[in-house]
Amino acid sequence: MSADDRLAVVVARDRTQTVIDRLRELDAYDDDRTVQPWDDDSVAVPVTSVPADLAVRDVVRQVGEPRLRDLDDYLRERGWTDAEIDLAPASWAVVGSVVLVDVGDAPRPEEVGAALLQLHGEADTVLSRGPITGEHREPAVEVIAGTGDTETVHREHGTAYALDLAEVMFSPGNKAERSHMGAVVREARERSEPSETGAGAARHATGERERVLDMFAGIGYFTLPMARAGATVTAVERNPVSFRYLIENVQLNEVADRVQPYRADCRDVTPDLAADPVDRIVMGYYEAHEYLDAALPALAPGGVVHMHEATPDGLVFERPIERIEAAAADAGRGVEILDTRRVKSYSEGVAHVVVDARIE
Incomplete structure (x- = not known):
């Protein structure tokens, strides 16, 4: 035409x-x-x-x-006024075959869900996302459109994550950090003259795999990209549902020979690693600083810790760095800050940040 x-x-x-x-x-x-x-x-x-x-x-x-048609177009076709469209969600995430969305104050959430299914033909279910709560960080979701099938396989940067979004959390905003952890391991392995000191450097020099401890492994958020990049990962997760998907994902990504999964509290596993400490520790939990005293004895001299934290905007990155330095001082060890990253907004006025630190 x-x-x-x-x-x-x-x-x-x-x-x-x-x-x-x-x-x-x-x-x-x-x-x-x-x-x-x-x-x-x-x-x-x-x-x-x-x-x-x-x-x-x-x-x-x-x-x-x-x-290109957008959500506003589909809502307008349903008779939504401009004032109503202003209340519609501005962002959402497609996780496998499921759309995750915070509907907020939008009227008629079921119409938002139906419109999102029109917009994303590859999806078959839309979930309204609520808060993550409880000891095991369990999601609160509600099916607002589609078949209601909350189990899916999500793929990003070559890694496959099987999960049930009604049972375990998945943060689309952490995508770059998941990719980054795989890249960190890959780059360390590919360096011909690694800059690390201690056990990690010796292993790289002889072609051995880097040894990593993932203290809060979940379904394998960081474990999988690191194992796929060549690391041997001790993956610890105490949530039984998340642990079941961790085992499934290890098989799905064909890294069973590189991942040692433990269903346990990470503080019960770290003492066993003190005699043969690891090269790298990932602490992907917002209150990870509470576990630094358990983590550091399991980390080899010159090893690297990646500590996540939910930090008020006014204390980024001061507070997490001070916490790492204090824990290292208590253990009689030195600290070199390698990198700091703001991953995403955690809540209003609070940021999800990561600090990478070498512990001498």
């Missing part, structure tokens, strides 16, 4: 969905274009032809190139 042929019918806003349904019955609705606001109480609905028996206010030409 040329620009001159792009027609639209102007109808009352509250008739939008009725008119679209009728146009689809008549094979006259133009899916390649979007419904556009026309005036205060009407919209312009794109058509390939104008049915003779359809009651409309006007027939107009829509100029400009077709654009």
